[in-house]
Amino acid sequence: MTPPVLVITRLRDATADVVVEELNRRAVPVVRLDPGDFPAEVALGAHLDETGLVGSVRTATREVDLAAVRAVYWRRPRAYAAPSAAMAGQDARWCVEQARYGLGGVLAALPGAHYVNHPWRNRDAEYKPAQLATAARCGLRLPPTLVTNDPEHARTFAEAHDSVIYKPLFHTDYVSVDDRMLTVWVEEAAPTDLDEGVGHTAHLFQRRVPAVTDLRLTAVGQRLFTVRIEGAPGLDWRRHYESLRYTLIDTPPDLAKGVRAYLDAFGLVFGAFDFGVDADGRAWLYECNPNGQWAWFPPAITGQIAEALADELQYAGDPP
The missing domain is CATH 3.40.50 (Rossmann fold)
Incomplete structure (x- = not known):
């Protein structure tokens, strides 16, 4: 068989x-x-x-x-x-x-x-501090980031930058409260918001990138699919799928080089990378989800990624 x-x-x-x-x-x-x-x-x-x-x-x-x-x-x-x-x-x-x-x-x-x-490679690559430290070594550009449970340290960081965002260090499964499905989105964090609650656990704060557009780069083996995402009215584009426009573009060579080095460092075949692009055209890495979603793209893009993954699986890592 x-x-x-x-x-x-x-x-x-x-x-x-x-x-x-x-x-x-x-x-x-x-x-x-x-x-x-x-x-x-x-x-x-x-x-x-x-x-x-x-x-x-x-x-x-x-x-x-x-x-x-x-x-x-x-x-x-x-x-x-x-x-x-x-x-x-x-x-x-x-x-x-x-x-x-x-x-x-x-x-x-x-x-x-x-x-x-491999599930153990997924596990290793899910830790955001490890992601960002590895990305820096691979030549990818990062916004200043702080991981802390110290309220004073968090406030000092927020005061040092014009705009700071908070994001969870790990996305757990949605929790049902009163039959509603909830998650924690990326949100702005002012110094006055950072009270003693910061001390309850580790938090990740990051300087907000003044992004004019976003990129989702989906890597499958040696194939890279870079999609420009436009039209989000808010900070976290995942909250506005119905408003978004998607364009498949050529992957900038510097991103391709950094992404491939990152995948090699973690032993990954697949990765979903999120970048914000500023007015000067510089791409800033937010994170890489080693098991990210991609089937919400328009069919023309989804179909190409599905074919690349099917090749990877059918030919066991040695596509024709």
């Missing part, structure tokens, strides 16, 4: 769906697996000895030979869960941890599989 592509994600993942559809169109076998279904709907049987790892993992509808997987598209699986809602406390935590290190460890060690991205 033709070696399959394993897609690790939850059931409703519109971004993964586009890639799965492209692989199906090419008649490439695909198996979708959500570790959040383990152990109720997923069965694992992995054998390890001096010859390596063999065995299988079985979902409700498919069975995968672990040694035969050609590539893994690691998207956004649900968290590991206890085997039943009735289990709680120490027993539940034990089962969750054993599942994470058992099934998760097997899925991260498939022999010969090409990962987009």
Whole structure:
């Protein structure tokens, strides 16, 4: 049988769906697996000895030979869960941890599989301070940034710059409050806003880039898709999708060089980079999401990225 592509994600993942559809169109076998279904709907049987790892993992509808997987598209699986809602406390935590290190460890060690991205590389690259420190070494331009839990330090930083923004260090899953889905957006932070609450945890503050336009650069292997984003009426363009205009442009050579060095530094195949461009044409890196979304682009752009990812998975990192 033709070696399959394993897609690790939850059931409703519109971004993964586009890639799965492209692989199906090419008649490439695909198996979708959500570790959040383990152990109720997923069965694992992995054998390890001096010859390596063999065995299988079985979902409700498919069975995968672990040694035969050609590539893994690691998207956004649900968290590991206890085997039943009735289990709680120490027993539940034990089962969750054993599942994470058992099934998760097997899925991260498939022999010969090409990962987009490997889950441990995703994890390493999710830390914003590490992102920014690495980006600086790779020659990418960064706005002055402060990570602190010291209110006085935060106020001093805000007073030193004309405009400062706050952004979360990590985007957790949306939280439902009164049946409403909430998130934390990028917001301006005046010195007077920075009270003792800053001391409750780590915060990231950044000098606001006087951006005249934004760029989303989506990297897939050696292919770079740079999209100019215009039309956002507010600070965080993610709040205004219905107002945005998208134009696919040539990637500036300096950005291409820095982005490729950044991907190499973290061992990433895929990355979604956000830049703000000032009136002088200088691009300032905000962040790189190693598992960012892209299927919200117009079909002409989405289709090209989907094809690039399908190539990466079908040909296991060596596209034609």
